[in-house]
Amino acid sequence: MINQNVDALPNLAHAPIGVFDSGVGGLSVLRHLVQLMPNERYIYYADTKNVPYGNKSADEILFLTLQAVDWLCKKGCKLVVIACNSASAHALTALRERCSVPIVGLVPAVKPACQITQTGQIAVLATQATLQGKLLAQVIDEVATPMGISVYKHFEPMLVPWVEQGMPITHQVADLLIEQTSQWRQMGVDVIVLGCTHYPFFRQFLQAWIDDNAVPMTLIDSGVAIARRVQSLLAVFQIASPDDAPHGEPLQFYASQLTDDVQMTAKRLADMSVSFLVD
Ligand code: DGL
Numbered sequence: 544m545i546n547q548n549v550d551a552l553p554n555l556a557h558a559p560i561g562v563f564d565s566g567v568g569g570l571s572v573l574r575h576l577v578q579l580m581p582n583e584r585y586i587y588y589a590d591t592k593n594v595p596y597g598n599k600s601a602d603e604i605l606f607l608t609l610q611a612v613d614w615l616c617k618k619g620c621k622l623v624v625i626a627c628n629s630a631s632a633h634a635l636t637a638l639r640e641r642c643s644v645p646i647v648g649l650v651p652a653v654k655p656a657c658q659i660t661q662t663g664q665i666a667v668l669a670t671q672a673t674l675q676g677k678l679l680a681q682v683i684d685e686v687a688t689p690m691g692i693s694v695y696k697h698f699e700p701m702l703v704p705w706v707e708q709g710m711p712i713t714h715q716v717a718d719l720l721i722e723q724t725s726q727w728r729q730m731g732v733d734v735i736v737l738g739c740t741h742y743p744f745f746r747q748f749l750q751a752w753i754d755d756n757a758v759p760m761t762l763i764d765s766g767v768a769i770a771r772r773v774q775s776l777l778a779v780f781q782i783a784s785p786d787d788a789p790h791g792e793p794l795q796f797y798a799s800q801l802t803d804d805v806q807m808t809a810k811r812l813a814d815m816s817v818s819f820l821v822d
Contacts, residue, residue, distance in 0.1 A: 597670025
C-alpha cells in the first residue's frame with residue numbers, strides 16, 4: 544500500500560536515499576538498507592544537537608523532524624527514511640502531506656511480535672514519545688487487541704543517551720535493562736519489541752543474558768522490514784539505482800552537532816566507511 548500522493552519521480556534513480564534520526568540510532572536501520580541495497584547511495588542526518596527526542600513534546604518533535612527532512616529533500620534525496628520511531632510517531636502524517644518524495648516511517652514491530660508470541664504477552668520497549676503516539680496505539684488496537692494479546696509498554700529515558708555514549712557495559716543502565724527483562728520474564732512475556740532504533744545496538748548484550756539464563760524470549764525490531772519496504776517502493780516508483788555493483792563510496796554522515804564522541808560512536812556502529820560532514 545502506498546499511502547502518499549507522490550507524482551512520477553523522473554530521473555531520480557541516481558539520487559541518494561535520505562536517512563534521518565535524532566542521533567546514531569538510525570544507523571541500525573541504515574545497516575539493513577545497505578545490506579539489502581548496497582548499490583544505492585545514502586545520506587544520513589543525525590540531529591545530535593537535539594537528541595534525545597523521546598522526552599520532547601509532540602510539537603517539538605514535529606518541528607525538528609520537518610526541518611531535518613526538508614534539509615534532506617534539499618540535498619536531492621529520492622526517498623527519505625525516518626529511522627526514528629519517536630519522529631515517525633509525531634511527524635509521519637505531516638511529512639507525507641508535505642513532501643514530494645516517498646517517506647518511509649517506523650512503528651514498533653508489534654505486528655510480527657503478535658504472530659510469534661506463545662504466551663500472548665509481549666513487551667514494547669520504546670521512548671515516551673513513541674509510546675504516547677497514535678501509530679503505536681493504532682497497531683495495538685488493530686492487531687494485538689483483537690488477538691487477545693497483552694502489550695506491556697515501558698520506557699527508560701537513559702537508554703538513548705547510553706547508546707549515544709557508546710554503551711559501556713558496566714553501567715547502571717545495563718543493570719536496569721536486565722532487571723526489566725527479568726521482570727517481564729516473571730510476568731510471562733516471551734517477545735520484546737525493541738521499539739527505538741537505538742536499541743538494536745544493545746541487542747547482542749541482551750541476547751547474551753537471555754541465552755546464558757535459558758530464557759524463552761525473542762527480541763524483535765523493524766530494521767529488516769523497513770529495508771524491504773524501501774526496496775519495494777523504489778521499484779514501484781521506478782527510482783532504484785540501475786547500478787549492479789556496490790558503489791563503494793563512504794556513507795555521507797551529517798550531524799547538527801558533530802563532536803568527536805559522535806564521530807567515534809557513529810564510526811563504530813555504522814560498520815562501514817563514513818565521511819563526516821557539517822552543513
Ligand atoms: N532512535 C529514535 C527512536 O527510534 C530516537 C530516540 C530519541 O531521540 O529519544 O525513537
